[in-house]
Amino acid sequence: MKESSAIPTEKNLFTPFNILAGIIVLMGLTITVLRFTKGLGAVSNLSDYNPWGIWIGFDLLVGVALAAGGYVTSAAVYIFGLKKYHFAVRPAVLTGFLGYLFVVIALTYDVGRPWRLPYPLLIQRGTTSLLFEVAGCVALYLTVLFLEFSPAALEWLGLKKARKLAVNLTIVLTIFGVILSTLHQSSLGALFLIAPSKLHPLWYSPYLPVYFFISSIIAGLSMVIFESSLSQRFFHHKMDKAHIEGKDQLVLGFGKAASVVLAGYFAIKVIGISAGNNWHLLSTPYGIWFLIELLGFVALPCLLYAIGVRERNLTLIKQTSFLAVFGIILNRLNVSLIAFNWHLPPEERYFPHWMEIGISLFIVTVGILVFRFIVTRMPIFYEHPDYPENH
Amino acid sequence: MIYTLQEYMTKTEGVTYILMILFIVAFILFWKFLTGRDEEMIDADHFSQEQNSAKEFHHHKQ
Numbered sequence: 001m002k003e004s005s006a007i008p009t010e011k012n013l014f015t016p017f018n019i020l021a022g023i024i025v026l027m028g029l030t031i032t033v034l035r036f037t038k039g040l041g042a043v044s045n046l047s048d049y050n051p052w053g054i055w056i057g058f059d060l061l062v063g064v065a066l067a068a069g070g071y072v073t074s075a076a077v078y079i080f081g082l083k084k085y086h087f088a089v090r091p092a093v094l095t096g097f098l099g100y101l102f103v104v105i106a107l108t109y110d111v112g113r114p115w116r117l118p119y120p121l122l123i124q125r126g127t128t129s130l131l132f133e134v135a136g137c138v139a140l141y142l143t144v145l146f147l148e149f150s151p152a153a154l155e156w157l158g159l160k161k162a163r164k165l166a167v168n169l170t171i172v173l174t175i176f177g178v179i180l181s182t183l184h185q186s187s188l189g190a191l192f193l194i195a196p197s198k199l200h201p202l203w204y205s206p207y208l209p210v211y212f213f214i215s216s217i218i219a220g221l222s223m224v225i226f227e228s229s230l231s232q233r234f235f236h237h238k239m240d241k242a243h244i245e246g247k248d249q250l251v252l253g254f255g256k257a258a259s260v261v262l263a264g265y266f267a268i269k270v271i272g273i274s275a276g277n278n279w280h281l282l283s284t285p286y287g288i289w290f291l292i293e294l295l296g297f298v299a300l301p302c303l304l305y306a307i308g309v310r311e312r313n314l315t316l317i318k319q320t321s322f323l324a325v326f327g328i329i330l331n332r333l334n335v336s337l338i339a340f341n342w343h344l345p346p347e348e349r350y351f352p353h354w355m356e357i358g359i360s361l362f363i364v365t366v367g368i369l370v371f372r373f374i375v376t377r378m379p380i381f382y383e384h385p386d387y388p389e390n391h
Numbered sequence: 392m393i394y395t396l397q398e399y400m401t402k403t404e405g406v407t408y409i410l411m412i413l414f415i416v417a418f419i420l421f422w423k424f425l426t427g428r429d430e431e432m433i434d435a436d437h438f439s440q441e442q443n444s445a446k447e448f449h450h451h452k453q
Contacts, residue, residue: 256425263421267414274407277399306425 028362059106068220070096137184297327
C-alpha cells in the first residue's frame with residue numbers, strides 16, 4: 001500500500017462517532033478539573049472501606065490484562081518463531097502501548113499528584129512491597145512498549161538511522177517484555193493475597209498470581225482476535241495484502257491457543273476450589289455467581305473456541321473472543337470490587353459515582369481516538385514502501 | 392466426619408490429586424477433539440493441490 005493512500009482524503013469531522021467522542025471528551029475534561037481541584041471526595045464514592053474503585057478495578061486491572069496482546073503476539077512471533085503472524089505484531093504492540101499508557105494516566109486520577117508518580121522508584125522505603133514491583137514493572141514495560149512501537153513512528157517520520165537502531169533491539173525488547181509482563185501481571189493478582197478476610201474465599205486463593213498471569217494470556221490472545229476483527233471492519237482500507245490474507249490464519253491460530261489456555265485455566269480454577277475445600281460455598285449466592293463466571297466465561301468460551309477451530313468457523317471464533325474478553329473483565333471486577341468486602345452490609349458496599357464511570361469512559365474514548373489517529377497515519381496495518389518485509 | 396487436621400488434609404489433598412489425574416486425562420481428550428480435523432484438513436489440502444497439479448499437467452499436455 002502506498003503511503004499516500006493511508007492519508008484520509010475526505011475529512012468529515014461531524015460523524016456520529018466523532019460527535020459522541022467529543023461530548024465524552026468534554027465531560028471527561030470537566031471531571032478532570034473537578035478531580036484535581038476539589039479532590040477524590042467530589043467525584044468518587046471511594047472511602048476508607050473501599051479505597052480502590054473502578055479506576056483500579058477496571059482502568060488498571062482490566063486495562064493491564066487486555067493490553068497483554070502486545071507481549072503474547074511478540075513472544076509468539078519472535079520467541080516461538082511463528083513468523084506467519086508477523087503482520088499482527090504492530091497492531092498488538094500499539095494496542096498494548098496505548099493500553100499501558102492510559103493505565104498510567106488513569107492511575108494519576110486515583111493516586112493524585114501526578115508529579116509524584118516516580119516516587120516509588122526514587123523516594124520510598126518499601127522495596128519488598130508488591131506495589132513497588134508493579135510500579136517498577138509497569139514503568140519499565142511502558143518504556144519497552146514505546147521502543148517496540150517506535151519503528152512505526154520513525155518510519156512515518158523518515159528517521160532511518162534511529163529506526164534501524166530500534167529494529168535491532170527487537171529480540172532484546174521482546175524477551176524483556178515477556179519477563180516484565182510475567183512479573184507484573186501476576187503481581188496484580190498477588191496484591192489481593194494481603195486481604196484473605198476481605199475477598200470471598202471462592203475468589204481468594206494462594207494461586208491468585210498464577211490465575212492473573214494465565215488469564216492475561218487468554219485476554220491477550222482474545223484481544224488480538226477481537227481487535228483484528230474490529231480493525232478489519234473499520235480500517236480495512238489501510239491494510240496491505242499480507243494483513244488481509246493472513247487474518248484468517250491468525251484467528252484460527254490464536255483461537256486454538258486461547259482454547260488450550262482456557263482449558264488449563266479452568267482446570268487450575270477447579271483445583272483451587274478443591275485445595276481450599278470450598279465446595280460447600282458453591283451453593284450460596286456468591287457461589288452461583290462464581291459458577292456463572294467459571295462456566296459461562298471460562299468453560300463456555302473454551303468449548304466455543306475449540307468448536308470454532310475444529311469446524312474452521314471464523315465467525316464463531318471472533319464472537320467467542322468477545323465472550324472471553326468480557327469474562328476477563330468480569331473476573332477482574334469480581335476480585336477487586338464485587339467479591340471484595342463481601343461481608344460488609346449493603347449500605348457500606350461500594351458503587352461507583354457517575355463521575356468515576358465518566359472518567360473511565362473518557363480514558364477509553366481518548367485511547368480509541370489516539371489509536372485511530374496513529375493507524376490512519378503510521379504504517380501499522382501495512383508495510384512502509386521504503387522498508388519492505390524488514391520491520 | 393473430620394476431626395483432625397490430618398484427616399482434613401488427607402481428604403482435601405486426596406480429592407485434589409484425583410481431580411488432577413482426571414484433568415490430565417480430560418486434557419488429552421480435549422486436545423484430540425481440538426486437533427481432530429487438522430489432519431483431515433491437511434490431507435484435503437494435499438489432495439486439492441495434487442488435483443490442481445494434475446489438471447495443470449493435463450492442460451499443458453493438451
